[in-house]
Amino acid sequence: MATPALRDDFRLYIDGAFVAGEASFESLDPARGMPWARMPAASAADVDRAVRAAHRAFDDSAWAELTATQRGRLLTRLGDLVAAHAPELAELETRDTGKIIRETRAQIGYVAEYYRYFGGLADKFEGAHLPVDKPDMEAYLRREPIGVVAAVVPWNSQLFLSAVKLGPALAAGCTVVLKASEDGPAPLLAFARLVHEAGFPPGVVNILTGFGEECGRTLTAHKLVSRVAFTGGPSTARHVVRNTAENLAYTTLELGGKSPVIVFADADLESAANAVVAGIFAASGQSCVAGSRLFVEESVREKLLAILAEKARRIRIGDPADAATEMGPLATPRQLAHIEATVAASLEAGAALVTGGGRPAGFEDGLYYAPTILACAGNEVPCAAQELFGPVLSVIAFEGEADVVAKANDSPFGLAAGVFTSNLTRAHRLIRKLRAGIVWVNTYRAVSPIVPFGGYGQSGLGREGGAESIRDYTRTKSVWIRT
Ligand code: NAD
Numbered sequence: 001m002a003t004p005a006l007r008d009d010f011r012l013y014i015d016g017a018f019v020a021g022e023a024s025f026e027s028l029d030p031a032r033g034m035p036w037a038r039m040p041a042a043s044a045a046d047v048d049r050a051v052r053a054a055h056r057a058f059d060d061s062a063w064a065e066l067t068a069t070q071r072g073r074l075l076t077r078l079g080d081l082v083a084a085h086a087p088e089l090a091e092l093e094t095r096d097t098g099k100i101i102r103e104t105r106a107q108i109g110y111v112a113e114y115y116r117y118f119g120g121l122a123d124k125f126e127g128a129h130l131p132v133d134k135p136d137m138e139a140y141l142r143r144e145p146i147g148v149v150a151a152v153v154p155w156n157s158q159l160f161l162s163a164v165k166l167g168p169a170l171a172a173g174c175t176v177v178l179k180a181s182e183d184g185p186a187p188l189l190a191f192a193r194l195v196h197e198a199g200f201p202p203g204v205v206n207i208l209t210g211f212g213e214e215c216g217r218t219l220t221a222h223k224l225v226s227r228v229a230f231t232g233g234p235s236t237a238r239h240v241v242r243n244t245a246e247n248l249a250y251t252t253l254e255l256g257g258k259s260p261v262i263v264f265a266d267a268d269l270e271s272a273a274n275a276v277v278a279g280i281f282a283a284s285g286q287s288c289v290a291g292s293r294l295f296v297e298e299s300v301r302e303k304l305l306a307i308l309a310e311k312a313r314r315i316r317i318g319d320p321a322d323a324a325t326e327m328g329p330l331a332t333p334r335q336l337a338h339i340e341a342t343v344a345a346s347l348e349a350g351a352a353l354v355t356g357g358g359r360p361a362g363f364e365d366g367l368y369y370a371p372t373i374l375a376c377a378g379n380e381v382p383c384a385a386q387e388l389f390g391p392v393l394s395v396i397a398f399e400g401e402a403d404v405v406a407k408a409n410d411s412p413f414g415l416a417a418g419v420f421t422s423n424l425t426r427a428h429r430l431i432r433k434l435r436a437g438i439v440w441v442n443t444y445r446a447v448s449p450i451v452p453f454g455g456y457g458q459s460g461l462g463r464e465g466g467a468e469s470i471r472d473y474t475r476t477k478s479v480w481i482r483t
Pocket of ligand 1: 152154156161180181210212213217220231232233234236237240254255256257287288387389415455460
């Protein structure tokens with residue numbers, strides 16, 4: 001059979017024009033394990049052109065003289081365009097990352113809402129009048145856009161993770177160079193056409209893809225960049241922080257997680273099990289908030305494990321483009337190899353396999369891994385200690401509140417936590433003690449543009465989403481006037 005030709009119409013978006021980029025690379029279809037498209041790879045020179053375009057556009061009257069209301073209207077229009085083009089964006093994300101179509105469709109609906117939310121917020125972010133103790137003086141604060149923003153996103157949920165950066169940045173009046181991941185960049189490169197159609201002046205939004213070392217490093221270290229908004233892994237984040245030693249850009253980091261989900265004996269076990277399954281197996285576990293450590297009260301451990309194992313075995317694995325599929329492949333061969341190696345090391349370290357633990361039969365061509373549950377003695381087992389970013393749940397028993405708080409907090413990460421109990425006063429005690437940026441009680445994974453998102457510890461610095469996130473894209477100017 002002849003190999004199908006690679007799709008070759010993806011372009012970089014620099015200064016309002018779609019350009020080929022100096023190099024290119026093949027993007028893999030994870031469901032088939034074959035390349036399906038050729039992507040442009042931005043060189044250091046491409047990055048430099050994009051940053052200079054953003055720098056010029058920042059002061060250009062076509063953008064700088066727009067009122068906040070006008071900027072808001074552009075963002076709202078962008079949100080409407082995302083909603084109108086949701087089916088094709090969802091298909092591209094599914095094709096390029098292997099994320100199932102049900103999830104990409106649902107998430108792109110949210111993406112439109114985030115742009116509309118920040119569009120509505122643009123002219124509601126106010127400065128302040130300061131009542132200084134000087135009768136002949138007026139003092140007030142202006143909030144001014146910080147400058148050129150370098151936004152860097154990982155391969156999972158690229159449209160969503162860029163909306164929480166572009167939305168507040170553009171609402172504040174900044175200009176942006178957005179770097180899509182080199183894995184699965186198709187949806188963001190297609191999104192560039194919607195930015196163009198929405199009518200943002202040239203250079204206000206530039207969208208690139210390329211490799212971390214050349215494209216990512218050049219961008220985050222660039223002297224004309226004033227603000228870096230990064231989402232990715234903790235080790236890359238350390239490179240990014242070193243890069244910003246060059247420009248001293250104000251930096252926010254959204255990093256990994258090893259989020260605990262805690263189930264007490266008094267919880268509705270069926271409902272908790274549904275949330276645990278969705279919390280770890282959605283997106284094949286490739287989610288920063290994946291509830292990858294389950295802490296279950298000893299008295300219901302066996303019962304909950306049986307329910308979970310049954311639900312995990314029933315998950316329908318298949319082609320991510322099929323709307324009936326409940327779990328698709330992993331996004332990259334690197335991910336698959338990491339998960340295989342960590343599960344093997346965990347079994348060697350004494351973890352007991354409850355279900356899964358390998359590649360599912362019949363899916364040898366794609367990057368599939370079965371929904372896996374491992375019973376572990378404690379957090380030291382590799383699958384409970386490390387972020388796997390895959391469909392692997394580590395289950396650890398506990399006895400009492402103090403024990404579970406100590407175990408849940410025993411991680412360098414602190415992104416999210418889930419608590420399942422029918423005792424609301426106990427839930428409040430845990431909310432106070434858990435070191436996590438988000439605590440969900442009797443639910444898991446709820447998100448909204450109105451609610452901030454971000455972690456404690458190694459899970460990051462700063463918050464995305466919510467009205468306050470605009471502040472991080474502004475500088476305060478203090479004004480004194482003698483009257
Ligand atoms: P990654 O850190 O490998 O890559 C992230 C981005 O950084 C990519 O665009 C990459 O090209 C770029 N990059 C790589 N080297 C760079 C360098 N030296 N300078 C600048 N940029 C560079 O992450 P990944 O494997 O693509 O994604 C998975 C990670 O992302 C996981 O750890 C996950 O938890 C995290 N994540 C966090 C959140 C959150 O909101 N907290 C959301 C999604 C994913």
